[in-house]
Amino acid sequence: MKLSTKYFILAALLALTVPATYAQSMDFAQLTVPEDMTPEERLAKKIELTTDALEKANERVLEMVTKLEVIELEKDTVELELRDKLIERAKGYNAFYDTKLEALLVAQTIEEVDVIINDIIAYREGEYASGAKEILEFILVYSYTPSVLALADQRLQSILQDVARLEGLELIEPNAFVPRIDEAKTILQKAHDLRVQAATLIMDNYAASLLVLPNQEIETQATTTPVIVSTPEITPKLLAEQSLNEIKALYQIFIETGQEVGETLGIN
């Protein structure tokens, strides 16, 4: 049996027995390349995969732009200005990918396609990686996290109303749930604080390089938001992640509070 045939059989077996994501790992990608492919087949495969990658890259960027555009920010703020610059930057990525798609259409040899692929990889690991990281952090801090915090705020208010009503009906002891409620309020406040810190850090990190901030605005921010000691380990993403993880813990307390209320009322 030829070696390439063995690879084909092994690849087929792996494709059937391992999850799709794992099958896409780099090792597997190299393993699936049959040695007896003609140069024409290799060229066609390279173009097909690269085109697929570029189209997905364009979709990824358009998704980022859409998410940035729906973030509601006050007019004439630094945040809005930064958001608009990030949108402009993201559209630049689309322009690059479109250029490479056009180049692929006229590529005639494997070497030409390899040059294009290397250009794309270098671009993504350089300019795109740092820029996309900022965009994704902005979305995380100004869109994802606030929406989760708002939901948690609503739930806490709803729990507070229910507990107050039950106390009014003398179905639960007054102040019986004060420790739980206080714990929940503390965690929720911490989650809000972490998000504010993440937002402040975004502005601190990027305002200097992207925007010209009036000194007064910087001073105002410094007096109204928590002071952050900026270290390499602390990033907006890390702070936002911590904020979201606090919300996960908060919901566990909400569930336990609901269970305790049920037990007190004798319905569990």
Next chain:
Amino acid sequence: MREENIIKHLSTLKSIQPDADFARSARTTILYRSEPRSVHSFGLRQSLSSTLSIGLVVMLFVFVAIGGVASVLRTPISPTLSGVDEASLASEAGSVNQTIDTHLKDVAYTPGDTNRLAMAAPDESINPDEEIDLLLTQAKGY
């Protein structure tokens, strides 16, 4: 079933008493769901015959006896105490956790992050940028 058996079974219903927990929960339900009574409805209620009232009480006890307790106790609280309702809380918590995980996955990887690729578990889904980089790696391999 003979007539005397039916009468015998019905007579045993008289001995059924609600347990303490049920009495407490029923009180909770009645109190909680009570609405301000209008003069009109009060008059209408007063006009009900005592026979009908007794019949309703008997029906309640029969219902309790055949095991309808759980639904009686559980359903009224859901639409009214939505804040502390366990089912609603569990559902929302699950949704929030899933949303958070999705958001974090979306920002978990950027190109060139080789550690992330190496660390990805076989059953862990990848984010779009990872998928793009894997396609490019595959393309380069051909």
